[in-house]
Amino acid sequence: MLQRTNYLSSRYGVPDGHRIEAYLRDGGYEQAKRALGMPRKTLVDEVKAANLRGRGGAGFPMGVKWGFMPPEPKPGKPHYLVVNADEGEPGTFKDRTLMELDPHSTIEGCIIGAYGIGAHAAYVYVRDELHLSKARLWGAIEEARARGFLGPKPFGIDYTVEVYVHSGAGAYICGEETALLNSLEGKRGEPRMKPPFPAQAGAFGMPTTVNNLESIATLPTILKLGGEAFSKLSALHGMRDGGCRLFGVSGHVKTPGVFECAVGLTLRELVYDLGGGVAGGKLLAVIPGGSSTPILRHDELVDAPDPKAPLHPWHGQSVLDVPMGVDTFRGLGTMLGTCCAIVLSERACPVMAMHNLMRFYRHESCGQCTPCREGSGWLERTLDRIVGGAGTLEDLDRLHEIANNIMGNTICAFGEGTAMPALGFLRKFRREFEDFVRTHGASSPRNLAL
Amino acid sequence: MPSIKIDGRDVPFEPGDTVMRAAYRAGIEIPHYCWHPGLSSPANCRMCLVDILPPPGRPALRLDILEWSAEKNDYVVAQKSKLQPACYMQATDGMEVLSDTSDEVAKARAAIQELLLLNHPVDCPICDQAGECKLQDYWLLHQRSKKRMCDEPVHKPKAVVFGPTIVYDAERCVMCTRCIRVCDEVAQNPVLDMRERGNRNEITVAPGRQLDHGYSLMTEHVCPVGALTSSHFRFKARVWFLRSARTVCQECATGCNAHLDYDPRDNLPYRYRPRDNEAVNKYWMCDEGMLSYGRATAGRMLGAHVGGDDASIDEALHAAKDHLRGCDPARVAIVLSAQHSQEDNFALLTLGREYLGVTDVFVARRPDGLGDKVLRHVDKNPNGAGVKALVGGDGPRPLAELVAAAQKGRYSHVLALGHDVDVDVAALKSAFAGLTGSIVIASHDGPLTAALRVALPACAWTEAAGTYVNAQGMAQPTEQVLRPRGDARPGWELVARLGRALGFAIPWKTPKELARAMRGAAGSEPTHATAGAVAAEVAP
16 A cells, blocks of 8 residues: 655755754754653553564564663663664665764654663764765764753753764674674674573673664654554554565666555555556566565566455465565565565566676675575676676586575575575576576576666 | 484594584594684685485485486586585484585585685695695595696786785685685784685785784694795695604693694704694694704704813713712702703703702703783793792702802802803803812703803704693603714713713613603602611711
């Protein structure tokens, strides 16, 4: 159900919308001030009621995550809020718009979030390449500090909050929360083994909550509307997947961009209504939420004959008509991820698309553990040969085997993030791959960009 | 004691143990590269993946994978277990672990092994690790398939000199990070790290530095493959020609347990390897110790000499007998050696005190050196504590006192063991020049052998079984490794022969008899009365 909302993106396109004056005009920082006056439990309950599923890709309920933190910081064990803005997932560019066009919602969210988890310091870890984002966030911090919203006594309330922007150093893996923490500490950006989880020992060994930047920037809206009212914006409120969020669409669409809608939007609406339809030919497939989420073909149907299955209401319908939710898309065998879809037109070659992605994963594997380090490289080289026209069916049959051996055997989710899309492409496009191999590439449009 | 089940076998564990450590204690091998009992667990090699069954009533975590069905001519969705690294999973009471009995685990091991060898140069014929390489061992145990990747492997730097002791080959490296962790956690000197990423990463030395801390050879020791090689052992031997004997490092009073690897064909030592002993050196040795195997051959005194001239052992014993005949026990000094074994020292002390009636006992020792908080002791002698215990009372007196007294003509004879001294060498020489008789039994050339008239060649620690008491007071046995070089004989045997030449009925002729005598003497200090009585009998 397409329902545009205007909470997170209301200052997008407003002249000087990133300045504090514009933010204050819209009632900015009132919710942070209110939050600092609330009992902590009330705040956490409000966020739990909002059913905000983490916007970074895993879709974990934000309020529940906060609940993992110790109720109060122990002496010598300060809590930290870390905001993940290492937006590096291919096809994803939503957090960037928030940082560039409305950085104050993030800063206000940091105040609320820090209070919610008992932290006095929030680190916003921003992807290295996003220079304007970093500048805008620092600018917003300075403006907020000048008004007394940050510092030892924000709004005159005795609860210190400081926000810092920390630049990444150009590694995709640092979007993984524990690799991010290592990088934040100045170490090599490699994921940590869990346990301990960040809520037990995160940044600098202290209890830490890592939240996606959009999740944090949504906090003022949650408090403004009230948790339950926020959740009810969503068509999937009943599946505890609440509120509104930023949807991105890119690739072969006429009007790529970021659109704020209530949760419950379908892929068809995202591609055709918001994205303006497929540019160049018909729709071939959609990668629903960043490159790590398995691809969906345009002609796939929902197979959920069991009346108890969560997807049963959509049984027999096109996957494009299923509301985009964390649990609905998991049911489809893919993931909602970052909710930023990449659209492939039928004039593009799925073999080359997979090759492109696998090159990315080989390049970005941190190399810490064996299956990902070596497996991603083997996938890439096998695809190199196939795309070069020298591949064999034996090579093709090796691909899923390599991906199977990465799956589940790695330290972090990067392994699955490589294996799942690989298996997705193979399963959905086996015929196209076989034709490509048999004809040495002659069957392919040999296009990726139109 | 709580226990887990590994492949149906009960394995007890101590609280805090991982599955791997519990298995290790029980002597069960779970294959691994990155795990080491003395280091932290990064769980990065993934070779130790095992299947941990869910608690009863709970569903197992399954992952969707794809398999090709020839029948359907399409992929079918299959499932596999979510395996866990044994080196990181905390053991909990009643936990059931499938290791060697799970097909999925076997598949995962074969897959990891194949991935590790994917870009490996497989240059075993010229690799020093061949024969003791985990890649080789695990290929046989867990993979046994041919290489399937036909592309050019990734090329990386080779023969990178990390420092004075270590050479690195990045292509052979499996990125287990053991060497990094040895520097961080054992040597407390974080000089190694990883650079680059993905399958192009490699181990690197911190900019502007060398791998030159006191435990650099431990990086090679823990390297499970041929990536790190020691510049001392590189291209020197094939390990399958080497044999190992258990010994104790002689470089300081810590008494690190070691294996000495030697080639029986040329009777030469090739390297030390630390021998695990939780109570002493855990799994480690310092570089000084590691390189001290060379002392088995270097600087040795291989033949007897009398007054600077080469002599046979019999000639030297004859000369020694002549020297000692008619000496006044009150003017004889016994010098024990903190570098020789308990056996040698016991023999000399017994000859001196019980048969000759000597009361003045001194000790020769290497001077103190640098110590650290890891293993290296400031006392650079392997058996100082043993000598002290043998002598009893206040222990032996320092050699400096003997030199001072000899200068004044207090002594006519010195009967010594050992070669190194902790006194001024010139003073030693001038003080001993006026002695009527002086005899030394030593394994190496040194200031003592140069200063005394009659010198008898003793076996080094490698050539005779012996016991050494470390600074903690632990008596540690060593095995005979090599055949004695030159004319060398065990020190205690030379003492016994000298005693017999002097007309004493020394009862020990074999190591066993000596050991029995030592056990008998332990705890019953000889009194001066009995010693005097023996001396009276000897006196002509």
